[in-house]
Amino acid sequence: MAQIVAAALASHAPLITGRPEVSKPEQRDRLYAGFHELRRRFAAARPDLIVMLVNDHLQNFPYSNMPAFCIGLAKAYDAPSPGGAGLMRIPPRKVAGAPEVGLALLESGLAAGFDFAYSYEIESWDELSVPLHFLEPEGKLPVMPVYTNCGAPPLPTPRRCHAVGGFVGGFIRSRPAAERIALVATGGISHWVGTPETGRINPEFDHRVLDHIARGDVEPLLDLTWADIERDAGNGGQEIRNWIALLGAVPGWKGEVLAYEPVAEWITGCATVWVHQ
Amino acid sequence: MTMPISYALNKVLTAIARQHVLKEHLTDADLAGHDLTEAERAALKAGDVTSLYHLGANPYLIRRVFRARFRI
Numbered sequence: 001m002a003q004i005v006a007a008a009l010a011s012h013a014p015l016i017t018g019r020p021e022v023s024k025p026e027q028r029d030r031l032y033a034g035f036h037e038l039r040r041r042f043a044a045a046r047p048d049l050i051v052m053l054v055n056d057h058l059q060n061f062p063y064s065n066m067p068a069f070c071i072g073l074a075k076a077y078d079a080p081s082p083g084g085a086g087l088m089r090i091p092p093r094k095v096a097g098a099p100e101v102g103l104a105l106l107e108s109g110l111a112a113g114f115d116f117a118y119s120y121e122i123e124s125w126d127e128l129s130v131p132l133h134f135l136e137p138e139g140k141l142p143v144m145p146v147y148t149n150c151g152a153p154p155l156p157t158p159r160r161c162h163a164v165g166g167f168v169g170g171f172i173r174s175r176p177a178a179e180r181i182a183l184v185a186t187g188g189i190s191h192w193v194g195t196p197e198t199g200r201i202n203p204e205f206d207h208r209v210l211d212h213i214a215r216g217d218v219e220p221l222l223d224l225t226w227a228d229i230e231r232d233a234g235n236g237g238q239e240i241r242n243w244i245a246l247l248g249a250v251p252g253w254k255g256e257v258l259a260y261e262p263v264a265e266w267i268t269g270c271a272t273v274w275v276h277q
Numbered sequence: 278m279t280m281p282i283s284y285a286l287n288k289v290l291t292a293i294a295r296q297h298v299l300k301e302h303l304t305d306a307d308l309a310g311h312d313l314t315e316a317e318r319a320a321l322k323a324g325d326v327t328s329l330y331h332l333g334a335n336p337y338l339i340r341r342v343f344r345a346r347f348r349i
Contacts, residue, residue, distance in 0.1 A: 057337045058294065063287045083297035151337050153280055194336030196327045199349050230280075235336050267349055 002175035006045035006182040007250050007275035008038050008135070009213070009243045011189065012054075014126040015266040017133055018088045022265040034259020034272035035134035041274055042135050047182035049098055050136065050143045051172065053165065053242040053249075054127035054186050055150035059084075060119070067117030068156045069164055071106050072145040073099045074122055079139070080129035088126060090133050098144040105144075105171050114167050122147070131186045141182075150187060150239040159222040161241040162248035169249025185246035187239025189269040190262075195235055201262040205232040206269040209240060213255035213273060218247050236268065246275065253277055283333030285313050289321060290338035299344050300324065 020028055061067060076094040078084075085092040102118070109116045128145065146168060149155050156164075172181050189209055190202040212221055221244055229237050247253070255273040262269045289311050293300060300307075302324035313321070320328040326346045329339050340347065 058287075058291060058335055058341070062291050063282075063284050063335075152335060153282075194326070194338070194340030194347075195330055198336075198340070198347050265349065 002172050002177055002179040002181055004169065004172055004183055004250060005047050005180040006042050007246060007253060008042060008182070008184045009246060009255065009271065009273035009275060010035070010038065010131040010135070010184065010186050011268055011270040011272070012126045012130045012186040013191070013266050013268040013270065014084070014088045014130065016130050016270065017090050019265070023263050024265070027261040027263050031259045031261045031263065031270050031272070037258050038272045038274060039135050042182060045180070045182060047141060047180050049101065049179055050141050050182045050184055051168065052128060052143055052145040052184050052186065053245045054145050054147055055239055055242060056147050057125050057127070057151055059125045060122050061149070061152070063152065066149060066152050067147070068149050069114070070117040070119055070147040071102045072097060072122050072147065073102045073106070073118050073120050075099060077122060077124050077128060077143060077145070079124045079132050080126075081123045083123075084125050084129065088129055090129055093139055095128070095132065095139045096142040098142040101144050105168065108171050109167060112167065114164060127186050131184060135184065148241050148245060150241050151235070153226060155226055155238060156241065158224050158241055158244045161245045162218065162222050165245030165248030166251070168245070172249070183246050183249055185242040187242045188233070188237055189240060189271055190233035191236030191268040192234035193236045193267065197234065199264065199267045200234060201264060201267070201269045202232055202234070203262045203269060205237065206260060206262065206271065210255070210257050210260060210271060210273070213243070213247065214257060216252060216254040218244070250275060281331075281333035283317060285311055286317050286321070286329065286332060286334040287338060289313070290334055290342050294338055294341040300342050301345055
C-alpha cells in the first residue's frame with residue numbers, strides 16, 4: 001500500500017529567492033535554515049512522488065473559468081516558467097508531472113462527490129517553484145499538484161478544504177502500489193499583496209495558526225471565515241487553505257515549526273513546518 | 278463577501294499579466310476593445326493601484342502588472 005512518508009508546510013513568495021539581499025541577514029539565515037532542515041528530513045523520507053497542495057495567482061485560471069479545486073494532469077510543470085524565472089531568480093526548469101496519479105484522483109473524487117476540475121497545462125509561479133527550489137533542488141521527483149482557489153474570492157471554506165485534503169489523503173493510502181508519497185502545502189501565512197495594505201504582516205495571527213498546527217488542534221482553523229482571514233492575515237493569508245487541506249490529509253498529525261520569520265522585505269509571514277505523526 | 282469584483286478590470290489585467298511585462302500605467306491601446314467604466318479606464322491609465330483595488334480589480338493582478346507602483 002502507498003504511504004505518506006513526509007508532510008511539510010512552507011510559505012511561498014517570489015522574493016524569498018528573488019530578492020534575498022533586501023532581507024535582514026539574521027531573518028534570512030533562520031528561514032533558509034528552516035528550509036534546509038525541511039529538505040534534509042524530506043530527503044531522508046525517500047519519497048518517490050510529491051503531492052503538492054497549492055494555489056494559482058491568476059497566472060493560469062482566469063475570471064472566465066475559475067475552479068475551486070483543480071488537479072494538475074500535465075506531463076510536466078514549469079517551475080519556474082521562463083517568465084517567472086527572472087523575478088524569482090531561479091533558473092527556468094521543468095519538473096515531471098504525474099498525470100496517471102492525477103487522473104486516478106480525479107476519477108476517484110468524482111465517484112465520491114469531490115468534483116475536481118482538471119488542467120493539462122499549468123504555468124506555475126512561486127507556489128511550486130520556490131518550495132521545490134529548496135526541497136528538491138535536483139528536480140528529479142514527479143509532482144502532482146492540486147490547486148485550490150485562494151486568490152479570487154469567493155473562495156471554498158477552510159472546512160471544505162480540510163475535507164478535500166482528507167479525501168486526497170485517503171486516496172493516497174488506498175493506492176495499491178508501494179508508493180512513498182510526500183505531501184507539501186505551500187502559501188501563507190499572513191501577507192497583504194497588491195492591496196492598499198501591501199507589505200503588512202500580522203505575526204500575532206501567524207503565531208496563533210502555528211500554535212494550532214503544533215498542537216494538532218485544527219478545528220478552530222476550520223471555522224475561520226474569508227472575512228476573518230482577510231482582516232487578520234490579508235488576502236495572501238487566504239492561502240492557509242492549502243495548509244488546512246494538508247492537515248486534513250494526515251488526521252492527528254502535528255506540526256513542528258522549524259522556522260518562522262515575518263519578513264517585511266518579502267512582504268510575507270514565512271514559515272517552514274514539518275508535520276509528523 | 279463584501280469585496281467588489283470587476284470582471285472587465287480583471288480581464289484587462291489578466292491579458293497584460295500574461296505578457297510578463299511591468300507597467301507604470303496602461304495606454305489606450307492596452308484598453309482597446311475592453312468594456313470599462315470611465316472610473317476603471319482612468320484608474321488603469323493612471324496606474325492608480327488603490328483605486329483599482331476599490332473598483333474590484335484582483336490584488337494579485339494589480340501587483341503583477343503595476344509592481345513598480347508599490348513601495349516594496
